[in-house]
Amino acid sequence: MAAGFTDRELSELARIFxxxxxxxxxxxxxxxxxxxLPNIQAVDNAFEYWLLINEKICTGEVAGGREAVLRAAGKRAPYNEVLFGAEPPGVWQVLFLGSSPPGLDPLQFDGEFRRLVDAGPHLRPDYRPIATVRDVSELRDGKYHLLHLACHAxxxxxxxxxxSGRTLVVRAGDLADLIRPGRLRGIVLNACTSEAAATILRAVADVTVAHRDELVDEDAGLWAGYLYDALGRTRDLAGAADLARRELIVEHGDKRAxxxxxxxxxxxTT
Structure with a gap:
């Protein structure tokens, strides 16, 4: 029989997938x-589903099935202690880049940065309120775990x-090239209509959080507060975003959209 997963590992897979x-x-x-594949509608919960998948792995239906599943899980939760035995660093080094170029609606992100600072000691931010693309190159050497970018998109x-103080339009692919060969644990694009940019930046970050719609300054600060507070209670940025989204909806129903x-x-990795 091929190597499969323990019950504890299956519980983690059920949480991740x-x-x-x-x-x-x-x-x-x-x-x-x-x-x-088993029908997801035929089981009561995700753990039962993964028990059935584990049977397929153990019988060797897929060569290297365990390793393949771990590779996929690693993209979603690279610091999962149960699956990989790796603890995330106790402190996230954050580079906060704020950019409000002339000719566009002015952005006020001091409050947004303050929310990050107030979230707790698990964050150690560096603040660049008049950011240029030169600041992005600091992400190449591995000093920072997370980029927070407050800008127009x-x-x-x-x-x-x-x-020279003029507006510079940077495509997300070019921004990714400035980060390489570095890779980040997370990127937070606190910017309007930034979903397309996030999809491209996934090549240089384990998780990227962005916004599908417009984002006003007040909501940018509110979201940052919930997100970074949740990051102190979870293992990864994706989990923090999910928790923050649910908590925000419960406590601020008018911000559901x-x-x-x-x-x-x-x-x-491609």
Whole structure:
């Protein structure tokens, strides 16, 4: 028999990959036969589903099945202690870049940064309120775990100020090239309509959090507060975003649309 997962490991897989339509699709990409996968509607919970998947792994239906599943899990929760025995650092080093170039609606992100500072000692931020693309190159050497970018965005375009004080439009792909060969545990794009940029930046970050719709200054600060508070209680940025979204909706029902417009993009190595 091939090596499978323990019950404790299966519980973690059930948390990382819940009962959702995307889970079977992920397994198919890993080499599982679509026609023989269990029906997610035929089980009561995700743990039961993963028990059935584990049987397939143990019988060798997919060569290297355990390793394939771990690779997929590693993209979502690279610091999971149960699966990988790795603890995340106690403090997240954060580079906060704020950019409000001339000619566009002025952004007020001092309050946003204050929310990050007030979230707790698990964050150690450096603040650049007049950021240029030169600041991005500091992410290459591994000093920082997380980039928080407060700026204007439009699809895959991000708006910076150049060294002459003029507006500079930077495509997300070019921003990723400035970060390489570095890789971040997380990027937070606190910017309007930044989903397309987040999809591109997944190449240089384990998790990228962005916004599908417009984002006003007040909501940017509110979201930052909930997100970074939750990050102190979870193992990864994706989990923090999910928790923050749910807590914000419960406590600020009038902000439901903003919270539901939060986008979480998992990293890719391609």
């Amino acid at each position: 819940p009962l959702a339509r995307a889970t079977p699709l992920t397994l198919v990409r890993l080499g599982f036969d679509r026609d023989t 439009r699809a895959d375009e991000l708006f910076f100020t150049d060294r 903003m919270a539901e417009g939060v986008v979480v993009v998992l990293g890719s």
